[in-house]
Amino acid sequence: AQKITQTQPGMFVQEKEAVTLDCTYDTSDQSYGLFWYKQPSSGEMIFLIYQGSYDEQNATEGRYSLNFQKARKSANLVISASQLGDSAMYFCAMREGISGGSYIPTFGRGTSLIVHP
């Protein structure tokens, strides 16, 4: 079974509007971390935001926020006030466990976001 599921292969949003990119995860660990990365057409993966499983508040970084619903195992990325430069692939990733692990995250297949002027 996939550990990270991103069900939206492509999303479109109007400039200045908000958009939510979905991510669900599967783990039996109590301690884990969730990440979102942005990959523009240039190819580099850019870290956006992190949520720890024990964090009580949703993470926020500027226009990015993570809607963390632990019981539903969902970690959706919300981008407020979209900009043309937000057009890119977005990847959700999860790192499981803290005991003796290699801390290697597992990545989802990504969602392509296109922002229209």
Place this chain on the structure above:
Amino acid sequence: DGGITQSPKYLFRKEGQNVTLSCEQNLNHDAMYWYRQDPGQGLRLIYYSQIVNDFQKGDIAEGYSVSREKKESFPLTVTSAQKNPTAFYLCASSIVRSGGAKNIQYFGAGTRLSVL
């Protein structure tokens, strides 16, 4: 500026040829990683290293080899045994810390490998 440098940006491989992708970091990170990305796919782990002179296979290590002789460098060799090497290759690095730490991975700009 601190960061991760991958070279070359584009690489072409002939049949039966080994090629080496370079990855250098000046972030003083202990861990380094190599990923392969195919169109429409997420990242798949090839190899990783958490300390100099030690490395482990990832999910798709067959046909690849690595070395970690210096903390700053983690080159990846795509051998002739890798029959389908055309892909985008990303190198990353991170700190190594236990106890639920973030251990955020930082990535290079990637190398696009094609077969002639």
